[in-house]
Amino acid sequence: MSDFRRRTSFWSAASVAMLALWASGAPSIVYPVYAHDWGLTPTVITSIFAVYPAALVVVMIVFGTVSDYIGRRATLLLGTAAIGVGVLLFAVAPDVGWLFAGRILQGVGVGLAMAPASAAMVEFNGRGGTARASSVNTMATALGLTLATVVAGALVQYAPGPRQLSYWVVFGVAILVLVGVACMPRHERGTEGLGRWRPRPITVPRTLRPIVASAALAITTGFAVGAVLLSLGAQIAKDLIHSENALVSGLILAITSVVIGVTALLARRMPARTSIAVGGIVAAVAVGLLAVSATTSSIVVFITTSVVAGVGYGMLFLGGLGLVNKHAPAHHRAGTLSMVYLVAYLAQGLTAVAVGATATSLGLRVALDVAAPVLIALAVATSAVALVVARQPRSLGAGPALASPEGA
Numbered sequence: 001m002s003d004f005r006r007r008t009s010f011w012s013a014a015s016v017a018m019l020a021l022w023a024s025g026a027p028s029i030v031y032p033v034y035a036h037d038w039g040l041t042p043t044v045i046t047s048i049f050a051v052y053p054a055a056l057v058v059v060m061i062v063f064g065t066v067s068d069y070i071g072r073r074a075t076l077l078l079g080t081a082a083i084g085v086g087v088l089l090f091a092v093a094p095d096v097g098w099l100f101a102g103r104i105l106q107g108v109g110v111g112l113a114m115a116p117a118s119a120a121m122v123e124f125n126g127r128g129g130t131a132r133a134s135s136v137n138t139m140a141t142a143l144g145l146t147l148a149t150v151v152a153g154a155l156v157q158y159a160p161g162p163r164q165l166s167y168w169v170v171f172g173v174a175i176l177v178l179v180g181v182a183c184m185p186r187h188e189r190g191t192e193g194l195g196r197w198r199p200r201p202i203t204v205p206r207t208l209r210p211i212v213a214s215a216a217l218a219i220t221t222g223f224a225v226g227a228v229l230l231s232l233g234a235q236i237a238k239d240l241i242h243s244e245n246a247l248v249s250g251l252i253l254a255i256t257s258v259v260i261g262v263t264a265l266l267a268r269r270m271p272a273r274t275s276i277a278v279g280g281i282v283a284a285v286a287v288g289l290l291a292v293s294a295t296t297s298s299i300v301v302f303i304t305t306s307v308v309a310g311v312g313y314g315m316l317f318l319g320g321l322g323l324v325n326k327h328a329p330a331h332h333r334a335g336t337l338s339m340v341y342l343v344a345y346l347a348q349g350l351t352a353v354a355v356g357a358t359a360t361s362l363g364l365r366v367a368l369d370v371a372a373p374v375l376i377a378l379a380v381a382t383s384a385v386a387l388v389v390a391r392q393p394r395s396l397g398a399g400p401a402l403a404s405p406e407g408a
Contacts, residue, residue: 005185006124012180013120014140016076019177020110020117021144023083023170024052027090027099029152029250033162038096046356048099049227053349055107057342060115064338067116069197072334073184076120079113080181082106084174091167115337120184122325122333130325131268138264138318145257153250162246204339211323212336214385216343218276218320221382222313223348225283225375228290228355228368229256229309255303259310264318272322273386279315280383284376286312291372294365316382351375 031045067075086105089098121133152166159165204212267275286309293301320340328336351371358367 008180009184010121010124010136012177012184013072013076013117013124014136015177015180016080016113016117017121017137017140018144018147019080019083019170019174020114021141022148022173023087023144024106024110025145025148026087026152026166026170027103028253029149029156029246030163030166032246032249033156034096034099037163040096041360042356043360044096046352046359048096048103049356050349050352051100052103052107052110053345053352055104056111056114057107057346057349059108059111060338060342060345063112064115064342065335066112066197067119067334071186072116072120072123073181073186075116075334076113076181076184077178079109079111079116080174080178082109082112084109084171084178087167087171087174091164091171093163114341115334118321118325118337119334131322134272134318134321134325135264135268137321138314139261141317142257142261142264142314145260146254149250149253149257150247151250153247153253156246156250158247204336205329208327208336211327212339214273214276214382215320215323216340217382217385218279218316218323219340219344220347221280221283221375221379222316222320223344224351224378225287225309226256226313227348227351228371228375229253229306252303252306255306256310256313259307260314260317263311263314267315267318270315270319272319272326275315275319275322276386277383279312279319280379280381280386281312282308283312283316283382284379287372287375287379291368294368312379319386 027048031040031048034040035042035045063075082105086102086107086109089102089105093099093102118133118137121137122130125133151169155166155169156162270278286305289301289305289308292298293305321337324333324336324340355367355371358370362370
């Protein structure tokens with residue numbers, strides 16, 4: 001394979017990760033519009049948010065290892081197509097039922113595509129090493145989140161069709177990403193001895209389990225903190241910071257994702273265990289600041305919270321990916337990443353539903369007061385596990401296996 005094709009394939013895989021987070025985050029700024037136009041409660045809003053990780057978890061349980069058998073490109077094509085159709089349903093939605101259907105399809109698409117995209121970035125990375133793949137993966141997801149909040153905020157505030165236009169933009173990008181994925185080379189079917197794919201539980205080699213546990217806990221903590229900001233962040237900005245402008249809300253929410261990307265760039269050479277240990281403590285501080293911002297209704301505190309949360313999330317996600325990318329063998333890489341993402345997205349969905357239900361019955365500030373101690377404890381535990389459990393195991397793979405093309 002030529003260096004040019006390897007590079008373009010690497011960035012095509014990164015664009016899938018970017019699209020996945022852009023599409024899944026796109027509704028966050030539009031949620032207040034739905035609440036106003038259709039009279040939706042916080043419970044309904046967070047349920048729309050949470051049905052996405054629920055669908056994603058089911059898909060990962062059943063299809064988490066499929067790309068190790070049928071190849072990265074084929075799986076990425078299916079996942080990207082499902083993401084695009086899900087976004088299309090949001091664009092034409094006449095009522096809330098279509099939103100649930102769109103979120104389910106988004107979950108199916110991201111469930112199929114996220115782990116293979118991460119694995120493909122390692123395999124097409126050339127001489128850059130797994131640290132570069134982890135860093136670019138984290139930056140790609142951060143870019144997706146940034147575009148989701150800023151583009152949607154601008155279009156909701158200043159363009160016609162506030163419930164539709166931002167989704168048409170994402171749909172157009174999905175078509176471009178689909179074309180890029182279609183141009184990737186086909187991967188060989190896993191390795192000799194894997195046999196034919198069939199639905200089966202995701203299995204993790206015994207020697208990898210401490211690494212997977214620490215990585216899953218790290219990304220789970222980041223996702224759980226992010227769930228509060230994404231599912232209720234726009235409403236927090238509106239109700240607690242008294243911002244009525246959707247673009248202002250989007251820019252405030254985008255602070256976190258921008259900082260995630262910057263953190264991934266600056267911390268890319270940090271050892272994965274150190275990144276997780278530091279990220280857990282920073283995330284705990286961010287949760288505490290979020291509770292303070294709800295009490296004080298201070299825009300300064302909320303912005304500070306967004307910055308600190310971005311640093312914590314970025315280090316947790318970067319460290320979690322770094323552990324798996326470094327130690328998982330190529331023929332189990334997508335399945336191992338699926339296990340990590342499965343746990344993280346399940347926790348994200350449960351967090352969103354719990355916070356939304358509490359906000360509906362007791363109010364937003366009480367919901368944050370209840371969630372904050374739990375999230376802080378989770379973040380501190382993540383740091384402890386990274387330091388105590390995630391020892392460097394004997395390497396199970398001989399290094400990243402580069403894909404060999406079987407044709408165009």
